[in-house]
Amino acid sequence: MPVVTALVSEPTEDQVRTSRPKRERNPKSAYDRGLDLLARRMHFAAELRTKLARRGYPEAEVDVAIERLTADGFLDEHEAAHMLVRSLQRRGYGRRRLELDLRRRGADAAAAGAALEGVGDGDELERAGSVAARWRRAHPGRDAAALARHLERRGFLPRTIGAVVFDSADDVAGAVEMRGQNSC
DSSP: OOOOOOOOOOOOHHHHHSSSSOOOOOOOOOOHHHHHHHHHHOOOHHHHHHHHHHTOOOOHHHHHHHHHHHHTOOOOHHHHHHHHHHHHTTTOOOOOHHHHHHHTOOOOOHHHHHHHTTHHHHHHHHHHHHHHHHHHHSSTOOHHHHHHHHHHHHHOOHHHHHHHIIIIHHHHHHHHHTTOOOOO
């Protein structure tokens, strides 16, 4: 039985001349990579630290980059916390969800506390009423318990859910809907 051997040919002289030499890439510094991440969206220092470490930057370089980004004004915990709270409020989430998202993303306690100071009970009740009105329009005939579960998933506090669902469901929903209408 004949033995089959694979022929591995050496590259020709033309192939060697036309192939590009491999260049080593000059990787970005942790500071530059942090700027790239901050250009996409606001981050908390803890988020940025995690992302840079995941990309293989040494801890010392990450610490220096975070300090420099903060000193240069690109990384601001308080502003990031306020922006996150405003964004979640506009999307119809409650105080509990705001607190959990701030904690999950690694906001420092002072920044989270300052951002949550502006979230009042009246504002919470109004948002919950608006969310409840939208839910009722989308799910006619569903029971109050289903609405309560929906509001709980959205992060509203139990007292707010009780006020919207059980105490004055029609009054709150009607007041929220009336505000958007003209009196003429």
